[in-house]
Amino acid sequence: MLESMIEVEVVYAAVDRQVLLRVAVPSGATVRAAVKGSGIGAHFPELDLDSCPLGIFGKAVADPAVQLVQEGDRIEIYRPLLADPKEVRRLRAAKAAQARARTPES
Structure with a gap:
């Protein structure tokens, strides 16, 4: 008996380039298996x-x-975060508060 296949996309964007692959995977494949089998x-x-x-x-x-996975899914591979977004916002707010404190009020 033939196994039915479905088509999905696997995409990864590095800092300098991105690759999008359309691949056929067996129906019932997991997200991880589809990525590993995509090449x-x-x-x-x-x-x-x-x-x-x-x-x-x-x-x-x-x-x-x-x-x-389901037919037509676009599976995205994520890069690790270089900085915690919450920490970046906190530091930016602290820097803005310091700048306001140093500026004399009119």
């Missing part, structure tokens, strides 16, 4: 496909080893 690791050997964060259409997938 994107050949384009980005530095990626750890076993543990990198993944999402579908901009929404993070909590457990990519369990969640199944």
Whole structure:
């Protein structure tokens, strides 16, 4: 019996380039299996496909080893954050407060 296949996209954007691959995966494949089977690791050997964060259409997938893909899904591989966004906002607000404190009021 032939296994039915579905088509999905796997995309990764590095700092200097991005790759989008359209691949056929078996129906019932998990998000992680689809990424590993896509061949994107050949384009980005530095990626750890076993543990990198993944999402579908901009929404993070909590457990990519369990969640199944659907026809037409766009699976995104996320880069690790270089800085915590909350910490960056806190530092920016503190810097703005210091600048206001140094400026004499008119």
